Amino acid sequence: DCDGGGECANVLSGFEVKSVLRDSARDKTIFIHGTVEDQEAVVILEKTPMRQDNLAEIFQESRLKLQMKNDIYSTYQLQPPAHLNEIKTTVICPATQKHVKKYLSQEMFLVEETGEDYLSTTLPYIESQSFSVQWVYNILEKKAEADRIVFEDPDPDTGFVLLPDFKWDQKQLYDLYLIAIVHRRNIKSLRDLTSDHLPLLRNISKKGKESIQKQYGMPACKLRVYLHYQPSYYHLHVHFTSLNYDAPGCGVERAHLLTDVIMNLEADPQYYQNRTITYTLRADDNLLLRFREAGRC
Amino acid sequence: DCDGGGECANVLSGFEVKSVLRDSARDKTIFIHGTVEDQEAVVILEKTPMRQDNLAEIFQESRLKLQMKNDIYSTYQLQPPAHLNEIKTTVICPATQKHVKKYLSQEMFLVEETGEDYLSTTLPYIESQSFSVQWVYNILEKKAEADRIVFEDPDPDTGFVLLPDFKWDQKQLYDLYLIAIVHRRNIKSLRDLTSDHLPLLRNISKKGKESIQKQYGMPACKLRVYLHYQPSYYHLHVHFTSLNYDAPGCGVERAHLLTDVIMNLEADPQYYQNRTITYTLRADDNLLLRFREAGRC
Known part of the structure; x- marks a missing residue:
């Protein structure tokens, strides 16, 4: 149904929209689920630069x-x-349920988690999930990804391993992204940090920056160094990304600058046990369900 | 040169392009420096969502x-x-060198500004620049954009005006972006805030969210409410953006959640006079030059 020049009968004129899976105003992109001639299809429309x-x-x-x-x-x-x-148009047809799910974005909801919420709602949820961090232990024990390690401080209390994040292909410095994973295994997240951990945090800040300067020539003043809360896995780790790169997850509702974390703990040893922390959860996150059951959002 | 319906003679048909200041493929936005009838102009073209x-x-x-x-x-x-x-088009004409510089893409550098740095370096810099906020006063005095005001609390101490940000075309809710501008004229930024301003900040938080719920049907748990430091103009204002929208300037190195600001001032009335605040400055920012001269980065 296309001639040699690529002009087509408009195969999309019969496209029936079932639902919008995702809609990104910033990227001017929309992901749509529907049918073309009774076949399931996903259509992606993206305005051209x-x-x-x-x-x-x-x-x-x-x-x-x-x-x-x-x-x-x-x-x-x-x-x-x-x-x-013009609009760049991608059609996946016939599409499976997996394609549909892949592009389905979920609404985000803001949660203001008090120290009490953490103990009564979040911590029991984390413990009930028994999220596996075996892949983290594999890295720390050199059973996996040993060749990717950029730097290691082996000290069991203040030491860590520094390696490139999976999202970074290491082909250019523009989107530099490394992760420091601590050797200590009893720190799930920001919420567990007290002033006792200041030597660990200062060590990560100092040696992480030094290693990145040495290995990649990128100075500390070009780096954004932060923790996530909630993190995507419950073993303490610190993100190092290039300041010029608008990395996913560096928004104010998820990222906590390491320098701020250190100052907060210097001012109040129990800061992260008591402080209300604001973050977002996806509509399909079971933790959001628990907050709703607790009448907290 | 426009009729009542807003149709215009194409004032841009004579626009002469001098240079492209910035070109963001992800955002489908381009910033252009040129001239319109011998006047300097900056034109921003952004494809609509x-x-x-x-x-x-x-x-x-x-x-x-x-x-x-x-x-x-x-x-x-x-x-x-x-x-x-369509393409959303913003014209700044006549534009100064400052406007041109503002949109020129530049490397970013991290600054850790102590309370002392603010007094010895940043504040003198701000005062030396005498940035004009006449356009803000025009809004507060209803000399401009009066028809765009979504809500106003006229109280001289705790009141504010709420209106859509320029960046939002108001055609869809997913990139909802409003600004609350305070009536008080003596608060330049976060650095001027003390516990005396808690009634103002709580009022903005409460009534801003209520107005957005009422006007747009968007509940508070779908909103990111924050201040910028450094702000782009030195008259206190608060950003309200949709949580699902990855708005520019909501990164951890610039945005400060209003709820955090309120909690910080509740814990320490002088928090923002004493706290070291981390932010980024562009390579060509004269404030960065001052920090360098002071040996602070």
């Missing part, structure tokens, strides 16, 4: 509609000619 | 061109009708 070589034509050939004017600032709706403003 | 209510029309009315087909996967270039695929 602005093209520098089109700019002159866009400015000359577009229609403009004023929205707002204040002092030197004004905003318009601009309608460029259709051929200058 | 996909709109769910347009999908049926997009699928039926577009032209489709096959690019690749492999098994169940295929990709197309899709040309929707022009009116379904």
Whole structure:
């Protein structure tokens, strides 16, 4: 149904939308589940990046509609000619349930977890899940990924292993991403930290930065060093990412700068046992269910 | 040069491009420096998010061109009708060198600003710049954007004006972005806040969330409410963004959750005068130069 130049009968004209799986306003991308001629399909629409070589034509050939004017600032709706403003379209057809699930985003909800919530709701949930961190122990014991280790301090109390995160392909420094995993096995998260852990945290900060400077030539002032709460696994680890890289999970609702954590513990040894911590949970997260059962959100 | 419906003579048809300041493929946004009728101008083009209510029309009315087909996967270039695929256009004209610099992409550097650094380096810098916030006063005095105000509490001490941020076109809720601007004119930033401002901050938190619930049906548990440090202008304001929207500037190195700010001031009335605050500065920021001259980074 396409000629040689790629012009097609519009196979999507009969696409029936069942639901929007994910909708990213920032990326101008939408993931849709539906059917094409009775077959399940996932369609991804992504607006194309602005093209520098089109700019002159866009400015000359577009229609403009004023929205707002204040002092030197004004905003318009601009309608460029259709051929200058395409949408990249990906079709998966027939799609399985796995494809549908893969693209399904879940609504996020804000939780304000008090120290009491942690003890009565979050901690029992974590313990009931018995999340496996065997893969972490494999790294610490050199049973896996030993060749990926960038630096190790073997001290059982203040030591750690530093290695590239899976998300970083190490091909460019732009999206540098390393993880420091502590040797101590009894610290699940931020919530377990007290002033007793200050030597450990200061050691990670100092030697982690030094190793990254040495190995990659990236100075400390170009690094974002932080913990997640909630973390994705309950064995203490610290993220090192390039400041120029807008890494996933570095938002204010999940990331806690290591320097802030250290200052908080210096000011109050029990800071992380008592402090209300704000974070987000996905709609399908069982921890959110527990908070709802407890009438806490 | 616009009629009542907002249709304009295309003021940008004579826009001469001098240089591209920044080009974000992920955000589908481009920042351009040029001239309009011999005046310096910065033009920002940002493709609009996909709109769910347009999908049926997009699928039926577009032209489709096959690019690749492999098994169940295929990709197309899709040309929707022009009116379904607009570009949000922001014009700053006449623009100063500061505007041009603001949008020029630059390397970022981390600064750890102590309370002393603020007094000896940052505050003198801010005062020397005499940044104009006339446009803020225009809003507070209803000389501009009065029709955009979503909510106002006129109290001179604890009151504020709530209105959509420029970055939000208000066509869909997933990138909801509003700003609360306080009526008080003597609070430059986070650094000026003390426990005396708790009634103001609690009022913004409570009434801001209530207004957004009432006006847009979005509950507080779907909102990220935060301040920037450094802010982009030195008149206290609070950001309200949808939690599902990965808004620019909500990273841990710039955003401070309003709930955290309130808790910090409850624990220590002088918290923001004494605390070391970590943030990033662009390579060309004169404040970074001052920190370097002071031997502080």
